[in-house]
Amino acid sequence: MLHVTDPLSSRSSANLGIRSALEIAGVQKPLPLAHFMTCQLPVCLPLSRGYATQHVVEGLEPRTLYRFRLKVTSPSGEFEYSPVVSVSTTGEPISSEYFHRAVNMNDEDLLLRIFQGGHVKVDVPNKFGFTALMVAAQKGYTRLVKILVSNGTDVNLKNGSGKDSLMLACYAGHLDVVKYLRRHGASWEARDLGGCTALHWAADGGHCNVVEWMIKDGCEVDAMDTGLGWTPLMRVSAVSGNQRVASLLIEAGADVNVKDRDGKTPLMVAVLNNHEELVQLLLDQGADASIKNEVSGPTVSCGSPRRSRRITVSSQTYAQCCFSSFLFQFGKGVLEMARVFDRQNVVSLLEERRKKQLPKKSSIR
Incomplete structure (x- = not known):
């Protein structure tokens, strides 16, 4: 597409081709002989010679100004130059x-x-x-x-x-x-192929200011994905262990004892992933350490082959989770899980808390 400036009348005409440029320059009828030239004044280079009334110039650069003129030769040998026609190409x-x-x-x-x-x-x-x-x-x-x-x-x-x-x-x-x-x-209700909402992804990202604003804006805090049945709090327990994000979710009403499709709670998932500080937070916020998982058959609980989930876990953790799906299919609690996976700090934490919860024995004198 060319933009042609008429040097005779200073008019501008958009979307004109080379034929229009020639007509503006005064070529209204067949001529005895015409040279069509491109000019970098004062030098003009020939582009075409013959009796045609139009010529198409190809290979022009985008957003570039070109100047053209005609040299018209009569049968008697006399010639005349047309005024220069300026043509600006548009962008590619x-x-x-x-x-x-x-x-x-x-x-x-x-x-x-x-x-x-x-x-x-x-x-x-x-x-x-x-x-x-x-x-x-x-x-x-x-x-x-x-x-x-x-x-x-x-x-x-x-x-x-x-x-x-x-x-x-x-x-x-x-x-x-x-x-x-x-x-x-x-x-907020949109879901990806794994059934995750924007809050699931915000929980993974760990940006508290975003999570806090999302909650205030009304997004659902306990939405479950369609794969493992994880809520955003479950994702925190499985992926980052971020206490601040977990606190925001719990304060907004997230269920600390919600169960996924395998019967695991956020506390169990936090124990399996050795998030000691998150385990402490969940217990302080009412997580029930006595709940047993309810796996009815072998499943994988700490990752997903779906591309849409993009959860990163170590090969060791993934292998342990695969093993756990078989080991705990008859129902185990968090303390048993912590012992099996040698989470010594978590074991100590759970045992200490259990001792504090035991009724004190009365002494008879």
């Missing part, structure tokens, strides 16, 4: 790669120029299945998020694992982005 067509590059580089000016050029497919995913909004939300590029939303991006669109932009922002801890997405229609 926007590809999805070019669009995503602007977002990855956090280049606000470039992104605005791309939108000003028009015809942008704002929700086209990159090679990883992420839209531009997902990338900006995950990286915390708040200004880019606003630009994308104002240009019609879908805030509830999901990637291949079912995660949306809100989940990614919650996990990464970008509270400003989280608030903005919520104001523009992002939902």
